Amino acid sequence: MSRPFARNRASDARQLARLIRTGTKRTLKAARALREICEAYGVHLPELRVRQGRITLGACRVDDAVRLARLLGAPSPGPDVPDADAVRDLLVQAFSAATGGGTLDVSVREKASDVVELGALDARAARRLIGALRF
Numbered sequence: 001m002s003r004p005f006a007r008n009r010a011s012d013a014r015q016l017a018r019l020i021r022t023g024t025k026r027t028l029k030a031a032r033a034l035r036e037i038c039e040a041y042g043v044h045l046p047e048l049r050v051r052q053g054r055i056t057l058g059a060c061r062v063d064d065a066v067r068l069a070r071l072l073g074a075p076s077p078g079p080d081v082p083d084a085d086a087v088r089d090l091l092v093q094a095f096s097a098a099t100g101g102g103t104l105d106v107s108v109r110e111k112a113s114d115v116v117e118l119g120a121l122d123a124r125a126a127r128r129l130i131g132a133l134r135f
Helices: 004-041 062-071 084-098 123-134
Strands: 049-051 054-061 106-108 115-121
Touching: 004 049, 004 054, 004 062, 004 123, 054 062, 062 084, 062 115, 084 106, 084 115, 084 123, 115 123
Parallel strands: none
Antiparallel strands: 049 054, 054 115, 106 115
16 A cells, blocks of 8 residues: 655655755854854854854843944944943844844843843844845
């Protein structure tokens, strides 16, 4: 007796595995490019990594967040480094403008006023960010 469903399940499994590999490769490639660009500009994102198919940017110092916002076209905050709340707002606006409406979650750590926590991006948003930084 023929088992057509077994063939279909095996074919579906192979196709699913191929899609996962392709998606993972794209995400890893985008994370690597983003890390290289940020390092070249002196923006330190030591916690940048791929986690659950998304690129987690992680914690960064306020001065690095200001530098990233400036690279994305934000106005200069002046000679003094602004507080973390102001930097959060500056970076959120700059990211959205530079990526054509993309969003980046940015939060301020309660007990670390010199650190902001940057959220995660999917590969598409990361590629838009990379494009904005390459100008």
